[in-house]
Amino acid sequence: MTVAQEATKTFAVVARRERTPLGDAFNQLLKHKLAVTGGIFIIILILAAVLADFLNAYTIQGYQAELERTNQPAYAKQTLQDNNARPWELSSNPNLEGFRYWLGADNLGRDLWSRTLYGARVSVAVAVVAATVSLLIGLTYGMIAGYAGGRVDDLMMRVVDFLYGLPVLIVVILMQVYFKALGRRGGAEGFVGMILDLDQAMGGLLFVFIALGAVNWLGMARIARGQTLSVKQKEYMEAARAIGVRTPTLIVRHILPNILGPCIVQETLQIPGYILFEAFLSFIGLGVNAPTPSWGIMINEAYQGLRSYPHALFPPSIALTLTVLAFNFLGDGLRDAFDPRLRE
Numbered sequence: 306m307t308v309a310q311e312a313t314k315t316f317a318v319v320a321r322r323e324r325t326p327l328g329d330a331f332n333q334l335l336k337h338k339l340a341v342t343g344g345i346f347i348i349i350l351i352l353a354a355v356l357a358d359f360l361n362a363y364t365i366q367g368y369q370a371e372l373e374r375t376n377q378p379a380y381a382k383q384t385l386q387d388n389n390a391r392p393w394e395l396s397s398n399p400n401l402e403g404f405r406y407w408l409g410a411d412n413l414g415r416d417l418w419s420r421t422l423y424g425a426r427v428s429v430a431v432a433v434v435a436a437t438v439s440l441l442i443g444l445t446y447g448m449i450a451g452y453a454g455g456r457v458d459d460l461m462m463r464v465v466d467f468l469y470g471l472p473v474l475i476v477v478i479l480m481q482v483y484f485k486a487l488g489r490r491g492g493a494e495g496f497v498g499m500i501l502d503l504d505q506a507m508g509g510l511l512f513v514f515i516a517l518g519a520v521n522w523l524g525m526a527r528i529a530r531g532q533t534l535s536v537k538q539k540e541y542m543e544a545a546r547a548i549g550v551r552t553p554t555l556i557v558r559h560i561l562p563n564i565l566g567p568c569i570v571q572e573t574l575q576i577p578g579y580i581l582f583e584a585f586l587s588f589i590g591l592g593v594n595a596p597t598p599s600w601g602i603m604i605n606e607a608y609q610g611l612r613s614y615p616h617a618l619f620p621p622s623i624a625l626t627l628t629v630l631a632f633n634f635l636g637d638g639l640r641d642a643f644d645p646r647l648r649e
Contacts, residue, residue: 340638
């Protein structure tokens with residue numbers, strides 16, 4: 306046997322020894338072309354949202370100073386000079402000589418490329434925050450119910466069943482109507498006033514997070530409970546209890562690591578729903594506050610002039626569609642990769 310053949314054999318043996326379930330899942334994920342494409346798009350979307358201050362048309366073309374002089378918030382990107390400008394049209398504002406609207410402008414003369422870019426921040430924030438809140442609340446609630454069992458489990462899951470029976474859409478709309486009325490009234494002091502000020506500073510996103518987080522953890526709680534019931538019957542759990550391992554340690558070190566993967570995969574599949582929910586709330590005027598750019602608000606504003614200025618509808622609609630598809634593809638790929646029954 307030559308040295309090269311012996312080295313190859315040694316490397317193969319080491320590679321087989323170093324195989325892990327996580328590594329196998331990652332390799333399986335890389336074989337899922339749609340999931341990889343979706344993941345790349347999501348990474349680009351996150352980078353675009355984070356770097357929106359440097360990628361918007363105003364900054365790239367050197368007109369950030371004009372925005373500061375006109376005292377407009379950066380995310381509004383408002384010129385009020387070129388209403389419904391067509392794609393690639395030059396600005397008629399003397400102070401913006403040579404400025405070109407890459408995707409056109411809306412009915413208030415705001416650059417659609419810049420607003421679509423800043424709207425990605427809202428969608429990314431909703432995806433991250435809503436998924437995190439749902440995962441934390443649902444995972445904790447489900448683990449406690451599943452591990453406790455008996456009457457505690459029955460009582461906790463009946464609460465979930467009752468909340469499941471409520472019309473989620475109507476509940477969220479009523480919550481947003483109340484929050485919006487509270488914000489318009491203003492003048493509140495103490496903790497309520499602090500919450501209102503924080504929501505105003507976030508462009509209305511705080512109340513969107515609260516509304517989404519209040520109802521979207523129920524499915525995760527059921528999944529976490531089912532996974533916990535399965536794991537706590539395993540032999541190593543019986544052995545750990547036999548040697549006197551305490552309950553908090555059992556949950557954190559033995560149950561949580563074994564159920565976290567499936568729960569994260571399931572939560573990834575729910576993210577497109579959160580993004581669409583926020584877009585719908587913004588579309589009907591119960592989402593973020595104007596002039597904060599949200600794809601739902603942009604679609605609402607664009608459809609009213611659809612016949613005369615259809616170009617205003619395309620950027621937010623295409624961005625929303627591609628983002629939802631990307632998260633769906635990634636979620637499907639993660640599900641296939643982490644479920645051994647679905648692996649090739």
